Amino acid sequence: MPVISTERMRDRRDSILAAASRVFSQKGFQAASIAEIARAAGVSDGLVYKYFENKRELLISALTAFYERVIDDLEQQVELGETFADRLRLLVQTHLGVFVRDTGLCRLFISEVRVATDYPGSAIQVLNKRYTAVLLRIVHDGIRNGEVRPDTDPRVVRDLLFGAVEHVAWRHVTTRKAIDCDRLGRQIAGMIVGGIAPPRPAARRRAAS
Amino acid sequence: MPVISTERMRDRRDSILAAASRVFSQKGFQAASIAEIARAAGVSDGLVYKYFENKRELLISALTAFYERVIDDLEQQVELGETFADRLRLLVQTHLGVFVRDTGLCRLFISEVRVATDYPGSAIQVLNKRYTAVLLRIVHDGIRNGEVRPDTDPRVVRDLLFGAVEHVAWRHVTTRKAIDCDRLGRQIAGMIVGGIAPPRPAARRRAAS
Amino acid sequence: MPVISTERMRDRRDSILAAASRVFSQKGFQAASIAEIARAAGVSDGLVYKYFENKRELLISALTAFYERVIDDLEQQVELGETFADRLRLLVQTHLGVFVRDTGLCRLFISEVRVATDYPGSAIQVLNKRYTAVLLRIVHDGIRNGEVRPDTDPRVVRDLLFGAVEHVAWRHVTTRKAIDCDRLGRQIAGMIVGGIAPPRPAARRRAAS
């Protein structure tokens, strides 16, 4: 029987996690110290280790929580699109929006999680799959509805789309220049859609190579 | 007059740089120690600081040297393509090839240099510009020759292309699965070309590959 | 609530301070290493930094503690003198005694603290003021009682007295020759008193000792 309630424990854990998100995103993984996170969470250094194995696991947990919120948001947003093109555009725009709003955590994600060698099979990867699954479903639906050329490889679409979003977002992160999510999202999605749209009767085209 | 020849000095510098490239790409910036790099280069710890201001500058120098080799290679390869589509495909394939061959250095570049706040305006950024200039020129030429739709925004093409390459390559880095640069390059380039090709009246579009 | 008692913490701090006093006064500031001080105090290197910001602050703290003891002693001793001349002599003798007993710390004080540019305004300077205040009060009282010529500048007295004490003591430090605090104190004080005593009409002056 726990001396403090499960609910209280959940609160403690959450406040540490929230503090970690804040401190990590401001200072980066290496520069953030457990002591500072503990102070920000209003707990002692030692207690952090009751809830998280070590500093790295704390980072991963914080990013996972963030990632879950992002995906929930993404799935909801995409639902709003009616056509294939709409949904693709919404996906890009929402994705970009996350980068703009949570720049610090996104930077952390790219610079720290991606480098980690324990990446394959981790909780993060599961979320990654779920994230990309959203896109893959959109493409599959598009193919079924005749909005997408049937020979389209959805994985290449995924690489183009997520790659471009990150590339743009990263520039935003490093240059600190504002980005126009709306316009850019429209352009990126538009270019991809144009490329995978079924042949229009009034146009002729030869294979590229 | 110098006690040892300029050539000898150049050699020393080069061997330190080569050792740094090796050690940094294996262990990452933070985990690599100057002592290990010096040992790998066969020099004393102190000598490293005769040639490089500090650890970070050593990293930047190593990555710059690498980047220069990559760009030289890229520019040569792209020249071989005759049509717009050819050149775009070669660009993607070469780019992917670099990631596959020098995974460690590419990872280093993305995780360490990009995160740096001093990134804008640095020597690296100059090379970055040169790198992307190759693509922008290809697109501009394509527009002039009528191979590319005139309303195409070359910057969005750049984001799609480089983003996708990095995304694919990164998966290679983390999953350690081999990638087929040839096929993937053809697919990515093909999808972009399809999207930005000008519509030709009264023609039928065929799949690219 | 603290895991170890406040008393225990005070002990830790004190033992570090005592060890620092010993090591610093033997080797000087620069030559003493934190590791050696920690070893002498029976604690780990890191703990030193829990109690003291950095090496310099440790030095200042050690000297401040020493200085406080010295001043307490000085103030008590001076109280024992009944006349102006007595008090002045006691001041010089006590002052010399401190130099003789704690040669190392005095050397440290002069060579390290005085050179420091942060000296003005520091905690040490406050003690310095308190130290000299003892003398200034003696002189002022002497003037009020008619034992000291009224046009005497107490600051010059201070410079003569403390300067001479330090000069004598320094010779003791460097030559390692014993000094006779009693006799020397009498001589120095006597010479100063002779100079600032008001001329008494129709009297004959005798030698002080």
Place this chain on the structure above:
Amino acid sequence: MPVISTERMRDRRDSILAAASRVFSQKGFQAASIAEIARAAGVSDGLVYKYFENKRELLISALTAFYERVIDDLEQQVELGETFADRLRLLVQTHLGVFVRDTGLCRLFISEVRVATDYPGSAIQVLNKRYTAVLLRIVHDGIRNGEVRPDTDPRVVRDLLFGAVEHVAWRHVTTRKAIDCDRLGRQIAGMIVGGIAPPRPAARRRAAS
């Protein structure tokens, strides 16, 4: 037979010495590097070691050269005084003047040379003796001429005088406040003279204790 003339060697040595004086007095012993001194002197690092055993010896040599100039100056100045009181005053004023003009070197002297354990018997000590000899001679002459009380201990006069000068000068060094050498010199010397003046017939005095 030297390849370069003795004169040339002397020049080299002097320029190193001059550079060392400048750099040492600006940065202090520890912070000054041989490389910087060599650069300032326009010679290579290695050459410094042809003329001076090591860094410390270079410091001692620089201070010795400085000290010699100071003493020469002092001896000349003191000659200008006609009476005992005049000469004593000139001594103090000149001494203070040196501190004001060459603050850096004086600080260096006090903080570095005095601390040195090799001080007794060193070249510096010889100069020290010569320095104090100037004063002792003045006092002896004063006694012979009846200007100074015969039972005066010249060594105590020395301690009072040099001690006070240094004490005042050191305050100047650390507080960076200007000092009025003229007035202060007059006060210090005056107070000492008053104390050691032969008994004036119209004054009576008792022993202090």
Place this chain on the structure above:
DNA sequence: AATGAATGAGTTTTCATTCAT
């Protein structure tokens, strides 16, 4: 459960000094 005192490993950087040329 919670604390926070205590640990101690780990690393960049500097620079006096040497010595091959």
Place this chain on the structure above:
DNA sequence: AATGAATGAAAACTCATTCAT
């Protein structure tokens, strides 16, 4: 005689992690 490349030792300081209380 002169150079300056090369050495390598040395040390302050931080902080993740542990564990007695």
